[in-house]
Amino acid sequence: MSETVTPSFCPNCGAKLKPGAKFCTSCGFDLTQFNAQLHQQATQRATQQQTVQQPHQPNPNVAAAKNYSTNYFSWLWDSIKHPSQTDIKANKFFGATSFAISSVLIGIISMVGLYRIFDAISKFESDLDSFVNSLGEAESEAPTTPVPTGNGFTIFLKVFIIALIFTAMFVLVGWLIRRYMLGDEHESYLSFATRLAGYSNINMIFLLLALIFIALLNALAGGALLFIFLGLCSTVYFVGYAYAILEFNQTRGMDKIYALLIALIVNSFLSMILMSIVGASVL
Structure with a gap:
């Protein structure tokens, strides 16, 4: 770092100074201390300028x-x-x-749909009970409709998981069917998930429509449209599922039709088991 240049005139008395002088010959002012102060001030100004001029570094995470979300959408x-x-x-x-996004939508739909449907059933039972009482019939204990246990977020979390x-x-x-029964040794679990999701991503549109209708329409109309859209989701999913298995140029193993049939049978058993778990955990 270069030394601070000696001023041409004394800052104390204004007398002319010789180059490199350390003291004023007129008043005896100590120029070394003054030069040190100038040097410190110049260093601070340079540091401040570097701080101001240095561009803001974005958080890499x-x-x-942002890059992942842009590419994903x-x-x-x-798709x-x-x-x-x-x-x-x-x-x-x-x-x-x-x-994961589809599971979030399914969880929200289940949370909203369950409460709307059970509210409608409870209202119907109440109106029916009032109608029977108005006819003077003897009061009888009507079977109570089961209601969802837990708050809305609990139901959402259960269905989401x-x-x-x-x-x-x-x-x-x-x-497993594609890799070990048909011989696709280059397919990984995550790559197959991306393949299957790409073939069935249109389900997100159906799920969004189902959520809108179940939230805005009455329970009867919304529930009917909900089942229609869920049926469309299932159809699209299984078409994509079949395409993900049948499109592979088989190198070994059993016939692709039988491999797909085995996959569907296994998934049917899994569906029954998981649906029983859903009913037991939500109601």
Whole structure:
């Protein structure tokens, strides 16, 4: 770092100074202390300028999250427009992200739908009981309708976790069939999940529509449309599931039709088990 230049005039008395002088020959002012102060001030100004001029460094985790979300939603939209042309070589976690979002939607739909349906049933029972009493009939204990246990968030959390387990097991069965029965040794579990999600991402549109109708319409109309959209979701999912298995150019193992049949049978048993768990845990 360069030394501070000696001033040409004394800062104390104004007398002219010789170059490199340490003391004023007129008043005896100590120029070394003054030069040190100037040097310190110059250093502080340079540090402040560097701090101001230094560009703000973005948080790498935030930047990575933004980049991932941008790429994911671009892939999601492309897979909805052209499911059979899904980019299978995309980020291997895109499929898991899609299934997680779908599970969140299923949890919200279940939470809203259950309360609306049970409220409608309770109101109907109350009106029926009032009508019977108005006819002068003897009061009798009507069977009580079971109501959901726990608050709304508890129901959402239970259904969300069960939906995640349900999806993970379905993906596992399909991946095992494709890898070990059909001979696709290059397919990983996450890549198969991305493949299957790409073929069935249109389900998110049906789930969003189901949530809108169950939330805005009355319980009867909303419930009917809910079952229609859930049926469409199941159809799309199983079409994508079958396509993910049958599209592979088989190298060994049993016939692809029989492999798909085994996968569907196993998934049917898993569905019955998990649906019984859903009923026992939510009601």
